[in-house]
Amino acid sequence: MRPVRRSYDEATARGRIDGLLDAGTFREFCGPTARRSSPHLPALGLPVSFDDGVVVGEGRLDGRPVLIGSQEGGFMGGSVGEVHGAKLTGLLERGLDVEPAAVVLLLDSGGVRLQEANAGLIAMGEIQRAVFRVRAAGVPVIAAIGGRNGCYGGMSIVARSCDWIVVSEQGRLSISGPEVIEAVEGIEEFDAQDRALVWRTMGGKHRRLLGEVDALVENSIEAFRMAVIGWLEQPRPLDLAAVEAEHARLEARLRRFAECRDGLDVWRDLGVERPEEIPELDADAFNAVVASMEERDR
Amino acid sequence: MSDGAARTARLLDELFGAGHGVAVDAPLVRGHATLGGRDVAVIGTTDQVHIGARIALALAGHVLDVVRDTPGRPILLIVDNSGQRLSLWDELMGNNGCIAHLTKCLDLARRREHRVVGLVHELAVSGGFMATGMATEACYALPGAEVRVMAASAMSRVTGIAEERLRELFRTSPALGPGVDNFVRIGGLHGVLDGDLRARIAEALDHVDPDPDPRRRLGTERGGRTHAAEVAAMVRAGH
Amino acid sequence: MDHLEFEFEGRGHSPRRGHALVGVVGSGNLEVLLEHAELGGNCSAVVDTSIRGFDSLWERVLADFVDRHRLADVRISVNDGGATPAVVTLRLDQAAAEIREEQS
Incomplete structure (x- = not known):
């Protein structure tokens, strides 16, 4: 029997795959026995991991074939180095060959691995191009965001290049980390110690209200599984009309919230009745607020 | 006009001669010009700007204008940035989403048969490079330009590796060290354009690589990134 | 980093x-x-660890591990980020339990 409320955020990369896919269907590519670890870390005196911090392979989800990649947030912050990135790129490109019901990316990453910075950055661009290619072929790419690192740096750009995004309540999605902003621009710009501020700016609820992600779920692997199943074989259009519509939506956002300085300002402007209560709501209560707002806007 | 904008204006004059239709309205660059008898759309930034949500959307809008109004016209993307903008408001607005949208527009242009070539004029940093030059089908740099992920001092703070040791490693590792030459070696840049710039850009706009993403291949050929192509191929084959 | 190799x-x-x-x-x-691995009934171990100078401790822990779980023809590979001996033993035992299981 499948455990119903296994924590997604606390699970390892492999645990997330095991819990998400149909039991016993996962087959890994370039797994740990292939020993394709980072060629760059030993020179820096740093330990490597046999899978370079990412697990990729194929399996079944609700009976349908999927390709899946899962970043291990516990290894170097889920960061993308040369091998790690190449595994994700190869996985996405396999989507062109086998046309699965989706390519699913379980993201838990601080971004580029600075210890192999250049190779990691270019790998990020390769992953992203592969996302666009597989999407253009009609295969949906689904990003799931949860875990200790959230989704930052180049990986946040990759995430927003996918068809669909689901985040956990504790998921965060942003390009620059709070610590980096504070270190460069000062504590007046961003107080990285203010965790509530971090969540109001970068957290899953703000991203959901803003329309940057498509679903917010409770912290359970089963909830992620259900969200992903709902998007199998559901690619979003990527043609000129779709991209122009997205452009209009983003331009309207920047105009509308030009004066906002806090997530609370944005939520109030969106018509959330008690914005100060949003951070305290559990996933069900929060989603009820989102649903009532969507109902009202229809 | 700022020094950076003046330098960009001089670059455009060198490329397209007097009377071209590309305007430098710092930090944005846009317009149309002719090069070797063909029309070229020019889009870009100057002043080593930080790419925030507004800049990303402005650039995306220019790309969409070209795709809509001048189908198939080659696009030259002038790259000059200091990375993504670090501010609370930009994060609040989803700068990552706006940058992803810009790259999506560049990808759309490529899929609709526009040649899209990048040229790093002065500087490209990390997320700013990913937002621009890395989303072109071939990105070149001018001699003297700089491409990097992070300055050595900041990298030292974040990784805990002494700055002196880092600078040593920079000399031997193209995967780590900043600089255009390292990015050429790992396949992240197609090359450095020296000599007759007009001729070189015209060549770049003519050159079609059948490989939808040649960067791994280039990194292997040039010896700067030797694992990526093999690992990606292994995974693609399901091994 | 230390790179250690043992045979048991x-x-x-x-x-x-x-x-x-x-x-x-x-x-x-x-x-x-x-x-x-076909090791003629023996076991081998490779340890890459970020903490230097614990060769004999690793050897003792791994010899005890092979002995306790009655392992044969097993190649042990460890990438260590500086775990305590208790964590090392826990992970080794978990791995031994897993490799003994029937293929699911």
């Missing part, structure tokens, strides 16, 4: 599974990869 006299039977991987390489943690 095997005990008992070859494992059922081809391999087992447990743990994550992080600060104070490690990953253990056990693989079925």
Whole structure:
């Protein structure tokens, strides 16, 4: 029997795959026995991991074939180095060959691995191009965001290049980390110690209200599984009309919230009745607020 | 006009001669010009700007204008940035989403048969490079330009590796060290354009690589990134 | 970094599974990869660790591990981010339990 409320955020990369896919269907590519670890870390005196911090392979989800990649947030912050990135790129490109019901990316990453910075950055661009290619072929790419690192740096750009995004309540999605902003621009710009501020700016609820992600779920692997199943074989259009519509939506956002300085300002402007209560709501209560707002806007 | 904008204006004059239709309205660059008898759309930034949500959307809008109004016209993307903008408001607005949208527009242009070539004029940093030059089908740099992920001092703070040791490693590792030459070696840049710039850009706009993403291949050929192509191929084959 | 290699006299039977991987390489943690290998009934171990100078401790811990679980024809590979001996033993035991399981 499948455990119903296994924590997604606390699970390892492999645990997330095991819990998400149909039991016993996962087959890994370039797994740990292939020993394709980072060629760059030993020179820096740093330990490597046999899978370079990412697990990729194929399996079944609700009976349908999927390709899946899962970043291990516990290894170097889920960061993308040369091998790690190449595994994700190869996985996405396999989507062109086998046309699965989706390519699913379980993201838990601080971004580029600075210890192999250049190779990691270019790998990020390769992953992203592969996302666009597989999407253009009609295969949906689904990003799931949860875990200790959230989704930052180049990986946040990759995430927003996918068809669909689901985040956990504790998921965060942003390009620059709070610590980096504070270190460069000062504590007046961003107080990285203010965790509530971090969540109001970068957290899953703000991203959901803003329309940057498509679903917010409770912290359970089963909830992620259900969200992903709902998007199998559901690619979003990527043609000129779709991209122009997205452009209009983003331009309207920047105009509308030009004066906002806090997530609370944005939520109030969106018509959330008690914005100060949003951070305290559990996933069900929060989603009820989102649903009532969507109902009202229809 | 700022020094950076003046330098960009001089670059455009060198490329397209007097009377071209590309305007430098710092930090944005846009317009149309002719090069070797063909029309070229020019889009870009100057002043080593930080790419925030507004800049990303402005650039995306220019790309969409070209795709809509001048189908198939080659696009030259002038790259000059200091990375993504670090501010609370930009994060609040989803700068990552706006940058992803810009790259999506560049990808759309490529899929609709526009040649899209990048040229790093002065500087490209990390997320700013990913937002621009890395989303072109071939990105070149001018001699003297700089491409990097992070300055050595900041990298030292974040990784805990002494700055002196880092600078040593920079000399031997193209995967780590900043600089255009390292990015050429790992396949992240197609090359450095020296000599007759007009001729070189015209060549770049003519050159079609059948490989939808040649960067791994280039990194292997040039010896700067030797694992990526093999690992990606292994995974693609399901091994 | 230290790179250590050991060989141990095997005990008992070859494992059922081809391999087992447990743990994550992080600060104070490690990953253990056990693989079925034709080693003439013996076991071998390779340890890459970020903490130097614990050769004899690793040897003792691994010899005890092979002995306790009666392993044979197993290649042990460890990537260590500086785990305590208690964590090392825990991960080794988890890996041994996993490689003994029937293939699911």
